[in-house]
Amino acid sequence: MRTKKHQKPTKRPGDFYYSEAKQQGYLARSVFKLQEIDKKYRLFSQKGEKPIFVMDLGCAPGSWLQYVLERLRPQDRVLGIDLNKINFSDNRLVFIQEDIFNTDPQKLMDAVGSTEGFDVILSDMAPKTCGIKMVDQERSIELCREASKFALKSLKKNGLLVIKIFQGPDLKAFTSELKNDFTDVKLFKPDSSRAESFEIYLIAKRT
16 A cells, blocks of 8 residues: 655655656656566566465555555455655554664564564665765675575575665675575666666575
């Protein structure tokens, strides 16, 4: 369920995706990145009556949660966690205002009633940037490394992890590192990413 259309998406105006996000009632243009990833990798295509469980790391302002809720069934659940609040709710959504890396994964599983973990873990998190490309890339790698470690504790077998990472000289090494615990590790650059951005997404399956 989308939020009301008078809520404005984040990021600067002046491009097609910003205008589309505003028109469609999404809180940020980044929603279209997840939409593209889902279209290509079918993140939420699990079949059967059992509920699926999704977690969104660093979920504020909430556009990815908005999209996930559109894709979920009544029995499914999504958990969003962030230091900042979000301004909407849904009976399938559990929001926790905490630092993800100081939170017990078991607490999050219990919050949505999952005994086995999450089917999909999403992370559109980015580090605080300083404008020095090499430093920003190194910070992004470390953030992704922490996110992947967290996923190992809370992602189901064959579950999917989606994380944003900044491209740089260490990307290849980190991708190889990820393959120690994940299979089918793919790199994907959505068309909706800004042309000047060096962000890219890793999609990996838990072994």
